Amino acid sequence: MSSSQSQSGAISSKDDVQQMFDAIVPRYDLMNHIMTFGMDFRWRRIMARIASQTLTGPSDFVVDVACGTGDVAFAIERVGVPLVTGLDYSSGMIAEAQRKAKKRGSEVNFIEGDGMDMPFKDGVASAATISFGMRNLPDYAAGVREMARIVRPGGKVICLEATPYDHPILKYPFNFYFYRVLPVIGKLLTGKYEAYKYLPDSVRHFPRPNELAQTFRDAGLEDVQVVMLGFGSVALHVGTKPL
Numbered sequence: 148m149s150s151s152q153s154q155s156g157a158i159s160s161k162d163d164v165q166q167m168f169d170a171i172v173p174r175y176d177l178m179n180h181i182m183t184f185g186m187d188f189r190w191r192r193i194m195a196r197i198a199s200q201t202l203t204g205p206s207d208f209v210v211d212v213a214c215g216t217g218d219v220a221f222a223i224e225r226v227g228v229p230l231v232t233g234l235d236y237s238s239g240m241i242a243e244a245q246r247k248a249k250k251r252g253s254e255v256n257f258i259e260g261d262g263m264d265m266p267f268k269d270g271v272a273s274a275a276t277i278s279f280g281m282r283n284l285p286d287y288a289a290g291v292r293e294m295a296r297i298v299r300p301g302g303k304v305i306c307l308e309a310t311p312y313d314h315p316i317l318k319y320p321f322n323f324y325f326y327r328v329l330p331v332i333g334k335l336l337t338g339k340y341e342a343y344k345y346l347p348d349s350v351r352h353f354p355r356p357n358e359l360a361q362t363f364r365d366a367g368l369e370d371v372q373v374v375m376l377g378f379g380s381v382a383l384h385v386g387t388k389p390l
């Protein structure tokens with residue numbers, strides 16, 4: 148294992164990941180929409196709707212971990228969650244999320260912080276979401292446990308993440324796109340080839356959906372559901388904290 152490779156398989160150190168995300172902020176949203184062929188809008192809406200299923204009253208609070216430029220947090224606010232906080236450790240991402248919030252009159256609170264050690268008390272949130280962020284954490288199991296910690300009994304932990312693509316035939320064109328074409332599009336649009344090479348490399352090391360589901364159960368979550376999206380390239384995991 149190289150010095151920049153974490154235990155869980157993500158391939159860069161915390162500082163490297165932080166700098167990489169700071170560097171791609173200006174074209175980050177556009178690149179998301181292009182590389183997913185616009186499917187990311189729907190995926191974020193699905194996440195937001197599931198987060199809203201935990202609502203009980205006006206003090207309901209949802210945390211979007213590794214929020215990036217804020218699109219999941221905005222989607223969660225739009226479905227009627229009263230209090231939403233987005234947390235990310237890239238100051239560039241947080242600044243962009245705050246700029247977007249101001250522009251659209253959103254009341255989402257965006258803060259800089261580490262998803263592995265969040266500044267929230269146990270059980271304060273109705274749900275904790277993470278979208279395309281889990282893969283970047285240095286320890287996936289500890290990341291899931293930290294999300295479960297801040298969620299109240301009956302609340303949900305929801306993770307949307309790219310997953311290794313195993314389809315016996317389609318994996319050939321998909322992997323060609325993902326490993327060869329995507330980094331080039333990333334370079335053309337953002338000037339950062341490495342960031343969009345990191346994406347498929349980190350997906351390759353990421354647990355299969357059934358393994359991540361077990362990680363959810365090991366964190367004490369129950370009724371763990373897995374929904375495959377994006378023709379099997381993306382997995383949505385939902386777990387409920389026992390009452």
Ligand SMILES: C[S@@+](CC[C@H](N)C(=O)[O-])C[C@H]1O[C@@H](n2cnc3c(N)ncnc32)[C@H](O)[C@@H]1O
Binds near residue numbers: 218278280284
């Ligand atoms: C691929 S982006 C996803 C952003 C957003 N959730 C989305 O769906 O577009 C990954 C984000 O995870 C953040 N991140 C990575 N490790 C983190 C950590 N330990 N704590 C907080 N944020 C982290 C990065 O700064 C980056 O903004």
